[in-house]
Amino acid sequence: MFRLGGVSSFPLPFAGRLFFSPLFSLPPLASHLFARPNPSVSISSTSAASMAAPPVAKKARHEMEMFGDVRVDNYYWLRDDSRSNPDVLSHLKAENAYTDLMMSDVKQFEDKIYAEIRGRIKEDDISAPVRRGSYYYYERTLTGKEYVQHCRRLITNDGPASVFDVMPTGPEASEEHVILDENIKAQGHDYYSIGAFKVSPNNKLVAYAEDTKGDEIYTVYVIDAENGTPVGTTLKEVTSDIEWAGDDTLIYITMDEILRPDKVWLHKLGSDQSSDHCLYHEKDDKFSLDLQISESKQYLFVGSESKNTRSIFYLDVSKKESGLMTLTPRVYGVDISASHRGNHFFIKRRSEEFYNSELLACPLDNVSETKVLLPHRESVKIQDFQLFNDHIAVYERENGLPKVTVYGLPTTGESILQLQGGRTIDFVDPVYSVDSEESEFSSKILRFSYSSMRTPPSVYDYDMNTGTSVLKKIEKVLGGFDASNYVTERKWAVASDGPRVPISIVYRKDLVKLDGSDPLLLYGYGSYEACIDPSFKASRLSLVDRGFIFAIAHIRGGGEMGRQWYENGKLLKKKNTFTDFITCAEYLIENKYCSKEKICINGRSAGGLLMGAVVNMRPDLFRVAVAGVPFVDVLTTMLDPSIPLTTSEWEEWGDPRKEEFYFYMKSYSPVDNIKAQNYPNILVTAGLNDPRVMYSEPAKFVAKLREMKTDDNMLLFKCELGAGHFSKSGRFEKLQEDAFTYAFILKALGMVAPTSS
Template sequence: MPPLSPPLAQQHAGADPYAWLQARDTPEVMAYLEAENHYQQACLAHQAPLRDALFEQIKGRILETDLSLPSPWGPYLYYTRTTAGDEYARHYRCPRPADGSNQADEQAETLLLDPNALAAGGFLSLGAFSISPDHQRLAYSLDTSGDEDYALYVKDLASGAVTALPFDDCDGSMTWANDSQTLFFGELDETHRPWRLRRYTLGDTDAPTVFEEPDGRVFLHCYRTSSEQQLVLLLNSKTTCEAWVLDANTPLADFTCLAPRQEGHEYFPDHGMLEGQWRWFIRSNQDGINFALYQAPAEHVPRPDQWQLLVPRPDQWQLLVPHRDAVMLEDLSLNASAFTLSLREGGLPIIEVHPEGQPAYRVQLPDAAYSLYVQDSLEFTSPCVRLRYEALNRPAQVRQLALATGAQTVLKQTPVLGTFDADDYVSERLWATAPDGTQVPISLVRRRADHGRSVPLYLYGYGAYGESLDPWFSHARLSLLERGVAFAIAHVRGGGELGEAWYRAGKQAHKQNTFDDFIACAEHLINTGVTTAERLAISGGSAGGLLIGAVLNLRPELFRCAIAEVPFVDVLNTMLDPDLPLTVTEYDEWGNPQEPEVYARIKAYAPYENVKAQAYPALLVVAGYNDSRVQYWEAAKWVARLRTHKTDDNLLLLKTEMGAGHGGMSGRYQGLRDVALEYGFVLESLGVV
């Protein structure tokens, strides 16, 4: 039994009895959150030895002092170093070796940035880390509260002098022009949307506005192209894009529109070379939802004062890689002698290389289920790219890929200290059948010795925004696996694992599919004897927290315990308030509940609205007080309503991180302690100690 009675939030008159919890910083709200934190700490106090053991186990597998793989750029190698006891990695550079190796010279290295000193024990998130093209300055941005509002800085790398830029409400982005004097940065509006692009010249006290985006659904983002010769201002909602381009050598000129926005047309430009000629590469869905690749000439004409950029019209775009019904074209990487496509087929990521003058090929890999992406395309003229590859039972590797030949070299593998053998664990791909007959993939890892018998299981899900939960390795997860707890990912609709159609089948009017798929995955794991309902834990965060809240209302008997991190559970009330951060931009994902049909649809699944008098599993809910994406009160209101309705004696705990935001605590050791807390809750709930 809990050591004390749980807090009971007051119910006020009106349609939403817990709306008062939205009054940030009031004494009543602070007292309630503090009471919930105290209750959570008291209920789990007896787990302190287990948490400490888990923390030490996890930390003991991690090489605490380590060097990242250096990246060559210009005359330097750039890299980070972690040191035992420090929360954050330090950033360094050293002269580039004449022999072309990646070996860092510690005797000649320069410390560029030390986040440990900047954090001073508090929250810190590093946004931009951008070296100027002449390698003389570092532009960086810092969030010190977790609200994703950044302060901007420029450091002179020769003198060490740091200049704080006098601008507020910044999104954290900082993009250099090629003169190494001009920076472009984004500004947030009152709903926390990047909506204004400003141009800053070193030494000035003001930054003129370059562009403003009035549509509340549209985000603004500026980036350098692969060639380093162009700047792109991308304006995109969840359904439509518009790109404006500017020669990076003429930062005071005006951006030019590449193609006017059309509802439903998404396109993403990059600039590089094809057969020795400068070209625009455009990934576009104009011929189909899985995207195709186009190329267009990139021409300049001389003018008396500068080179004028001639932007190709959409009717000049030439098809390079056609749309494929079964293959999603997710991304593009450009080098001078090849272009590399990031594809998705059959629920798995594929890398397809198109080297100049040679047939295209796909990268071959050893595992059946894995995560793979281009981590670093290196310099534009590089003959190689670096891939990051990992699986549920295989630590992450950085592989160098020779673009012309396809030869792979493992440059670095994330070490796992202590006793670890990947072959002691088996990674599998299973398929569950949803109520409408759709086959839903599940990624599963467990001890090889447990194969064929029922075990406790931790099931994770997300299912929104087209995000793909590709299988990833986790040092921390070994603490579950070693105790005989299997781990699985439900690749439900709403994610992007099986392409754009998979995403669209789990959004707006089809959102119920996300919840049905997750329940089908749980039932499949139970019915096939992998686990039982009494030994099944589930977890999800943010939009994945909405998933957890919805399935707990629908089928609470399927699960023994659940974790919901920064959960988007008050979705109806949030989407009804256009003044909240990001609400308007989310209409394309969830719908606008000002429309009666959409209102009814969201109300039918919203976790907060559908809490009922029934038994719920043990539940740990985690919120961030400074979270600007999912407000702290969503979790607080949900827990308050659950307390008054649930008919069981299972633990219901709310932990609000008072100094953190959407991503939780920022330091690596702080993060490990949070994992230890959650794992301790799961292990005790499942009867595994």
């Protein structure tokens, strides 16, 4: 677990699907609220709400000294591990009330944005069905309901169904069975999330992991798949990593007091959790455990990983009594992932020498005897692989874009470990996103999902023998959406030290003038080797259809350009992340995509750190900044090993208990670098139950900004008191958050006229 959580929010497709007319018209009641931006008008200064005084956090001097350096944190008191301090809660509620007041004059407009966003959704829908044994499994959404139903249908035809077949829904179809309705389970909870939904091999049982607070501490329930009857006892305070090892055994992971996944357990159905057998305990606090099952379902793999080292244990599902066996020993700087086919383990290995990874195989009975299947390449990063009985699909990255290459694998003979052919799947957009989906191990069909910033999420079945792709499901976007109205581009900005930084761009070609007068929203992340590939988000149309350009800066610290791209944006090179983002913003301004008066920026979590750093470094460059659950108190957090994630992240940010890292980290940590200067309009969000970025970090950031900044621009703080890192859990609730954020951006740009509340 790490602060990657922000990746899955604002710019990406997971938060929701949504309506705005491609003719750029507004619903009648909202038309009077919209205007093209006028940077000379400060909407906030004309609003009655702006006359209200913002909350002022009390100051209580707290000194922290290290290496002869004294830091004073007057807002340290805002941190409360119990999250129940009445003074803290009172302050957070005051901030929320102030934010509501400041946004009350555009509340009608926010509601209209929400209506158009929600109007783009086909609310009653099903996901692309997945075949498991004798059933099709899928998720169903219902009109007006926040959560999904988990469903299945029995496959009624006698012979083996083609994977290309559409699941029958007519009179010949079997009756749909709802295994679990999250809408019912969520009743009485402000937050509800299922982190895992695992069907037993014989299709008779389901294990699911439930979180009702947003703190990512799960309870696992096992139910009968037919009647929903509970089976056995619950597993409490576990991660969402659970897997079946046969039909009567679960493997799961628990966490230590700082929420580090540190123990893997074997649980026999019918027994109490207290009697479960611990298969492995990871005692090094820089390492965390994860769990994965092979595509063949015959082996479970337990990974023990830090930020740059990963070793693997395996469990033979048919011989559980043998316990975990070591597949690869821990070697510092070597990162391993593995799967299984036939008599061999397949291994992706990264090392300092082979930094973009190589693909290997070894016999089950001699794991030290490895053979290279796909060698390391300087320009191509092996990101992942997916095994089949007769094929292997390799997910790679080249020149900043994902690619999928399929090879044949013989099942017998001397060439059993010889990759055959090598067919790369073609994609049509200049920038796009591709992800693997669940496929049948015995099948010739590879299933993957595809989208771009103008192509809605699409599920394809790809015949690995013929090279034919069949579209199985595309997310329907209502309201007259036409992908041909939008342009996607890949541009390159040149950093001051030489590297070319890719930028992905989308805009509506009939609305954008590209003369510097267009508003632009630039998103960035740049940490943990995460790849922020350009994908579709329907709610984003509420900006793009108002003439916005949307762009993603693929900055160092991310993984888009390979492993070295990441290495050059971490530890003592972390500032490259921030300067790359500034370079991208300057490129967009110089090339007439926008101007300083029209550029807005957004990032979440570690991307929120990016926001905090760049508004301190170049506040003159941006008009609006949105920092979601931002990791902004970097130095204080990384000095405290009692805080979740700290020990495991010393390899990402550095260990500030060492002088070199202390002073380098202090030089960019946003809270430590706030100064008396003008800042952009800023919106900051937090979640009270967030285990990844403690709510107090953004709270302190806002409090200190209020004290120090010299402008009258908006500074709003919104803390969800019943949610965590990923904010609210309901699909419509997430759309409401998008509408609020867009309303803030449009208000700050002067693109919406206030109304009396």
